[in-house]
Amino acid sequence: MSDVLTDSPRLVAFSRLDDVLAHAVDALESGQFAEAATAAFPGLHISAAEARRLLRTPPGRPLPTATGPRSQRPSWDLITAGHEGWTWVRRQYGLSDLELDLVLMALAPEADLRCERLYGFLQDDLSRKRPLVGTALDLLTATADERLAGRGAFGADAPLAEHRAGPAASPPPSHGPPRQPGRPPPTTPRPHRQQAGAGR
Numbered sequence: 001m002s003d004v005l006t007d008s009p010r011l012v013a014f015s016r017l018d019d020v021l022a023h024a025v026d027a028l029e030s031g032q033f034a035e036a037a038t039a040a041f042p043g044l045h046i047s048a049a050e051a052r053r054l055l056r057t058p059p060g061r062p063l064p065t066a067t068g069p070r071s072q073r074p075s076w077d078l079i080t081a082g083h084e085g086w087t088w089v090r091r092q093y094g095l096s097d098l099e100l101d102l103v104l105m106a107l108a109p110e111a112d113l114r115c116e117r118l119y120g121f122l123q124d125d126l127s128r129k130r131p132l133v134g135t136a137l138d139l140l141t142a143t144a145d146e147r148l149a150g151r152g153a154f155g156a157d158a159p160l161a162e163h164r165a166g167p168a169a170s171p172p173p174s175h176g177p178p179r180q181p182g183r184p185p186p187t188t189p190r191p192h193r194q195q196a197g198a199g200r
Contacts, residue, residue, distance in 0.1 A: 012079045013086060014112060017104050019073045020139050021118050028122075060144030062137065076100050093159040098150055101140050103165050105131050136167040 076097045080087040090100060108115040109129055120126035123135050131139075133154055141147040153160055 010083055012074050012082060013104055014108065016074050016076075016079065016101075017108055017115070020101070020105075021115070021122070024122055024139050025118075058144065060147055062139075062141050062143070062147050093163065095159060096153075098140060099153050099158075099160055102136055102153060102160060102167060105136050105139070106165060106167050131167040133167050 076086075076090070080090055086100070089095065089103065093099075095103065109119070116129035117126070119131050119135070120128055122139070123132065133151075137147045137150045141150050152158065155161060159165070
């Protein structure tokens with residue numbers, strides 16, 4: 001565990017996330033994504049060889065799987081013991097350890113800009129600065145069964161969905177510029193018809 005945590009107990013949760021992200025980066029560098037990791041533009045290019053490798057991967061299995069955590073990952077019991085905010089969130093909403101990890105992943109970019117670039121790299125899209133549901137489950141689960149069970153954290157009656165916390169679902173494709181909040185959607189202009197007799 002990093003020495004900074006001795007003086008900054010509020011950062012223990014970020015140490016846990018750092019280990020999760022480092023675990024995924026280790027998997028990239030260990031050869032599971034060797035083609036993408038050594039590409040000229042890592043995080044922006046998916047080759048045909050990478051696509052074939054994905055097809056050989058068992059269905060439902062989380063993608064970034066390395067040998068194990070890089071260090072002794074701090075538990076949520078340790079984190080909540082030194083942080084009133086996380087203690088309140090855990091008790092108020094009755095969150096499991098997985099749900100707390102999901103909330104941490106979603107909130108981290110607001111406090112640590114490193115996470116934006118790391119999420120972009122791991123999602124093969126540097127414009128994605130927040131983790132999607134699939135990415136989060138890939139990072140936090142180790143087997144297909146765990147990944148499938150983790151989907152329950154995003155059920156309609158689950159705390160994360162009810163309070164709109166945690167990673168987001170994949171957004172639909174955009175076919176135009178984003179609409180500003182509070183403004184009506186743009187209308188398609190209709191061609192002008194010249195009235196009968198006009199211009200005579």
